[in-house]
Amino acid sequence: MRKIISRKRFISSAVAGLAGISAIPYLPGRVLSEIPGNRPVGKTGINVTPVCFGASRTNDESLIKYAIEKGFNLIDTGRSYANGNNERLVGKAVSGIRKNVVIQSKIRLDPNELPSEGKGKKGAGEISNLLNSRLEASLKALGTDYIDILLYHDASRENLLFHSEVMKFFDGLKSTGVIKAHGFSAHNDLITLHEMNNRELFYDILMVPFNHKGSFVHSVTGNFSEWDQARLISALT
Numbered sequence: 001m002r003k004i005i006s007r008k009r010f011i012s013s014a015v016a017g018l019a020g021i022s023a024i025p026y027l028p029g030r031v032l033s034e035i036p037g038n039r040p041v042g043k044t045g046i047n048v049t050p051v052c053f054g055a056s057r058t059n060d061e062s063l064i065k066y067a068i069e070k071g072f073n074l075i076d077t078g079r080s081y082a083n084g085n086n087e088r089l090v091g092k093a094v095s096g097i098r099k100n101v102v103i104q105s106k107i108r109l110d111p112n113e114l115p116s117e118g119k120g121k122k123g124a125g126e127i128s129n130l131l132n133s134r135l136e137a138s139l140k141a142l143g144t145d146y147i148d149i150l151l152y153h154d155a156s157r158e159n160l161l162f163h164s165e166v167m168k169f170f171d172g173l174k175s176t177g178v179i180k181a182h183g184f185s186a187h188n189d190l191i192t193l194h195e196m197n198n199r200e201l202f203y204d205i206l207m208v209p210f211n212h213k214g215s216f217v218h219s220v221t222g223n224f225s226e227w228d229q230a231r232l233i234s235a236l237t
Helices: 009-016 061-069 082-094 120-142 165-177 191-200 229-236
Strands: 074-076 102-108 147-153 179-185 203-207 215-217 225-227
Touching: 009 082, 061 074, 061 082, 061 165, 082 120, 102 120, 120 147, 120 165, 147 165, 165 179
Parallel strands: 074 102, 102 147, 147 179, 179 203
Antiparallel strands: 215 225
């Protein structure tokens, strides 16, 4: 049964337990750059502004540039957003100032694209080919030779997220400096993935829907999602 916690308990638990997150007061008339101090992203060594600019719903390059000018330094995008055009948009926006911006992008591994379901040598080859081709496409679209944070997009299956070939792929990119940190994004009530990562201690970053209600309606698809709030907080602390 889904557990619901009060807004007060949600706030106190979140502020007390989530590393790198703290309450930011409402400061009318002030831009983000005037709020002192960036936040460390876990133990990655990456420091970012308290608020990220999600570029996935943006098709205006000037809006991304304006956000950067106002102090945002973390820009979130993904290979599948707008069929790759969103990464191209971000790449244009950060051209010439790439070193001043932290880019987080995502690549998807769709189970329907894996005839061998990741099994055996053939399955490992299929995974490797897909991930490497998408990484190459992302780097080209972004106009960069590195991505600060790369996420496995919309994770849903443990056998793929923690597949040896997937982990080898991310490890290799980090060791060569192509990425600085790796992680995964997950929607809906997939807390088992976060709990498994707590045991495996592999991925640096977890990206999840998170609010005091324990549910949300997707802004594009209209799909409703909810989760066990108390269990999620426990997995993230």
